[in-house]
Amino acid sequence: MSMNIGLDMMGGDLAPLEAVKGVQLYLKEVTNPATLWLVGDESKIRPLLQEYAIPEGAVRVVHSSQVIGMHEHPTKALKEKQQSSIAIGFHLLATGKMDAFISAGNTGAMLVGALYSLKPIDGIQRPTISTVIPKENGKTGVLLDVGLNSDCKAENLNQFATLGSLYAQHILGIGEPRVGLLNIGEEEGKGNILAQAAYPLLKENSHIHFIGNIEGRDLLLDKADVTVCEGFTGNVILKLAESLFDITRQHKTESEYFDRFDAEYYGGTPLLGVTKPVIIGHGISRSKSFLNMVKLAQKMLETDLLGKMKESFLS
Incomplete structure (x- = not known):
């Protein structure tokens, strides 16, 4: 080819x-x-x-x-x-x-x-941009959206979940990616209007393996392979992660884990x-x-x- x-x-x-x-x-x-x-x-x-x-x-x-x-x-x-x-x-x-x-x-x-x-x-309401998330056990996850869509409807998040899942499967080589909805609590029914509306759609989406809500503290742990949120939250997380890398460099902290937060390591982000x-x-x-x-x-x-x-x- x-x-x-x-x-x-x-x-x-x-x-x-x-x-x-x-x-x-x-x-x-x-x-x-x-x-x-x-x-x-x-x-x-x-x-x-x-x-x-x-x-x-x-x-x-x-x-x-x-x-x-x-x-x-x-x-x-x-x-x-x-x-x-x-x-x-x-x-x-x-x-x-x-x-x-x-x-x-x-x-x-x-x-x-x-x-x-x-x-x-065809069928996609809004394209999205993602970032890869280094997990503390050496694995890699995907977070989306990270800044293209600051405001979203529940159906957008549902579509991001499908796109992120396919990306994790075919590019990161994860067999059956676990999809989590970023939220402020684990229980169903938690969160703002968007999160509450997105949950049932993700639950019914037959293209993904939805595991429920995940919290901010789970992002760097191996809880989910794909995490969905609207672009405002995603961009804040992305910029925070980039600053962690800068801080470890400034403090001359040697860490194989934090080295993976270097943007160079991944190159760029695809528009999905x-x-x-x-x-x-x-x-x-x-x-x-x-x-x-x-x-x-x-x-x-x-x-x-x-x-x-x-x-x-x-x-």
């Missing part, structure tokens, strides 16, 4: 250098690499490709003359900067030239670009619920992040994760 994975070479604080170094790592490490489409300013990219000895046949360079800055208004920037690396990347993705697209650039522009140029999977793989990286992504994002895109394509998501929402 030949795969074409697009990489925004201008996205992120350390682009394009770290993106090129990530491409080099990927081509060294992966035995059956995809063809990488590198979208960005050719005059900046080509000298780096030579410097890092990237073989010409392994990549295709697509020139873009504009860059969307990290703090630009997403919709306005996409409209006004048609020649930006993000706009060109989504055009190539939407027209089928590329099978997946990755950027560590302006998150808002990536989300707006994905929602405008790709359709949500749209028809093609779109992966959004951290603004400070380094080479290892770019490597991991390309590997994630490849795994999503190889496992046909999006095909399996489509099937789940047909019934």
